[in-house]
Amino acid sequence: MEGLGGLLLPLLFLVVLYLLLIRPQQKRQKEHQKKVADLQVGDDVVTIGGLHGRITALTDDTMDLLVTDDVILRYQRSALARVVNDDTADT
Known part of the structure; x- marks a missing residue:
């Protein structure tokens, strides 16, 4: 016992x-x-590095983010920190 x-x-x-x-x-x-x-094309997102952008293209592993006019950066989808909605945007 x-x-x-x-x-x-x-x-x-x-x-x-x-x-x-x-x-x-x-x-x-x-x-x-x-x-x-x-994720969908047109979503505003923030990456884990703090980069804000709008998704312009998606593949299985990557997302292309429009950062400013004519600047598109490619990130891994796993680098997503959050999706920013107009309702929940920080002021």
Whole structure:
């Protein structure tokens, strides 16, 4: 019976670790993958580097961003930080 008590504490620690660290990270990763999959031409986005631009073209792995007039940069889709809507734009 004493051996079961010694196993209970590490098991409890693993459950808490899963609930506090692993599960939320998996949820954030799924949300990011959904955002990347839902991108459309014309969306205003911000990259993880802080670059603001409008999507002009999409492929399976890349997105072309119009930064200023006649300046188009190609980024990996995974570099997306967020999609900026007119409703949620920062002032």
